[in-house]
Amino acid sequence: MAPFGTRPVTPARTPASESRRARLAVAIATLGIAATLLAYAVSPGVRHAVSHAAHSVKHAVSRVLDHDTVKRAPAKHPASTNPRAPAKRAAPVRLRAPAKHAPSAKPH
Numbered sequence: 001m002a003p004f005g006t007r008p009v010t011p012a013r014t015p016a017s018e019s020r021r022a023r024l025a026v027a028i029a030t031l032g033i034a035a036t037l038l039a040y041a042v043s044p045g046v047r048h049a050v051s052h053a054a055h056s057v058k059h060a061v062s063r064v065l066d067h068d069t070v071k072r073a074p075a076k077h078p079a080s081t082n083p084r085a086p087a088k089r090a091a092p093v094r095l096r097a098p099a100k101h102a103p104s105a106k107p108h
Helices: 016-042 044-065
Strands: none
Touching: 016 044
């Protein structure tokens, strides 16, 4: 009555096939971890990106776990601690557009 077969599509799983699958999964995971560690060791760009990601995660976790945030107002734009950071400039002064000449009263 059903429009599809009732037999399972995959072959029956035996203890031998399960152990083979487990070994294959461990081998693939080990290979992935080894490749990741190799890329981290070889590439300074990867190390730099990982350090940025670790810093971001640390900052986010500390903000979540900080229970004092209700008591103090967060700074909108904290001052930079970088001595080479450019100084803040005042907002630019906007000049008005030059006045247009009044239309001539004399007809052309």
